[in-house]
Amino acid sequence: MLYLIGLGLRVEHLTLEALATIKECKALFVETYTSAYSQGTIEDLEKTIDKEILKLGRKAVEEGFDEILSAAKGTDIALLVFGNPLTATTHVQILLDAKEKGIECKVIPGISIVNYLPFTGLDAYRFGRITTVVSPKPNFQPESFYDVIAENKKMNLHTLCLLDVEAEKNKFMTIPEALDVLIGIEKKRNLKLIQNSTLVGIYGAGNDEQKFVAGNLEKLKNSKLKLQPQSLVVCAELNEKEKEALELIN
Numbered sequence: 001m002l003y004l005i006g007l008g009l010r011v012e013h014l015t016l017e018a019l020a021t022i023k024e025c026k027a028l029f030v031e032t033y034t035s036a037y038s039q040g041t042i043e044d045l046e047k048t049i050d051k052e053i054l055k056l057g058r059k060a061v062e063e064g065f066d067e068i069l070s071a072a073k074g075t076d077i078a079l080l081v082f083g084n085p086l087t088a089t090t091h092v093q094i095l096l097d098a099k100e101k102g103i104e105c106k107v108i109p110g111i112s113i114v115n116y117l118p119f120t121g122l123d124a125y126r127f128g129r130i131t132t133v134v135s136p137k138p139n140f141q142p143e144s145f146y147d148v149i150a151e152n153k154k155m156n157l158h159t160l161c162l163l164d165v166e167a168e169k170n171k172f173m174t175i176p177e178a179l180d181v182l183i184g185i186e187k188k189r190n191l192k193l194i195q196n197s198t199l200v201g202i203y204g205a206g207n208d209e210q211k212f213v214a215g216n217l218e219k220l221k222n223s224k225l226k227l228q229p230q231s232l233v234v235c236a237e238l239n240e241k242e243k244e245a246l247e248l249i250n
Contacts, residue, residue: 002098003078004085006110009206010039013111022049027077033058035082036167038207057168072103083112116205120212121245128157133178135164146185149234161232172228175201176221200233214246
């Protein structure tokens with residue numbers, strides 16, 4: 001049996017179901033490239049469960065997981081995922097590959113950033129499609145995440161923007177860096193979508209020191225908060241209840 005288990009955003013987020021399953025598994029793996037704990041480490045988790053966890057990078061999961069899948073035919077193994085397991089398409093593909101090989105699978109959900117959206121004061125029913133702001137590279141400068149924000153705006157929906165993560169390199173995009181990318185795109189397109197929006201910064205969701213900051217572009221661009229991972233909400237038109245709630249978090 002292959003288990004995909006959500007770890008949540010800190011060690012204490014592990015559910016009783018997840019903990020019981022982990023204790024029964026013969027081998028434990030954690031993918032380390034999509035995110036990281038906002039508080040605590042995998043080593044802390046190992047102490048909690050009294051078991052060793054093997055860390056897997058992007059290449060090991062996306063290209064070298066077949067050998068691990070084969071082992072799941074004869075024993076119980078688990079791939080541990082920060083947050084909720086099926087947020088990333090890679091993990092969905094693992095389920096598809098397992099099904100093709102006739103391997104039984106079970107997904108155990110975990111707490112994710114989505115569970116923290118109500119902390120912003122925004123109506124959880126008014127969020128559109130989630131997107132990820134990606135760092136531009138010399139030969140890779142995507143803009144599709146900006147299109148998602150624009151489409152959500154047309155429907156008067158808020159957008160949760162996850163920020164680029166290279167956890168293996170301990171490199172996490174910050175909100176000011178994400179805003180630089182977004183403003184660069186809209187200047188090129190001669191638009192002011194981000195500049196005219198209320199923004200909410202989410203800093204270290206799940207951490208005891210987590211912060212939620214609402215304001216305009218200038219306010220969030222000048223934020224010095226260091227808690228990671230960080231996320232950004234680009235707001236649609238706010239209703240009166242949301243305006244009141246945003247004032248409370250500042």
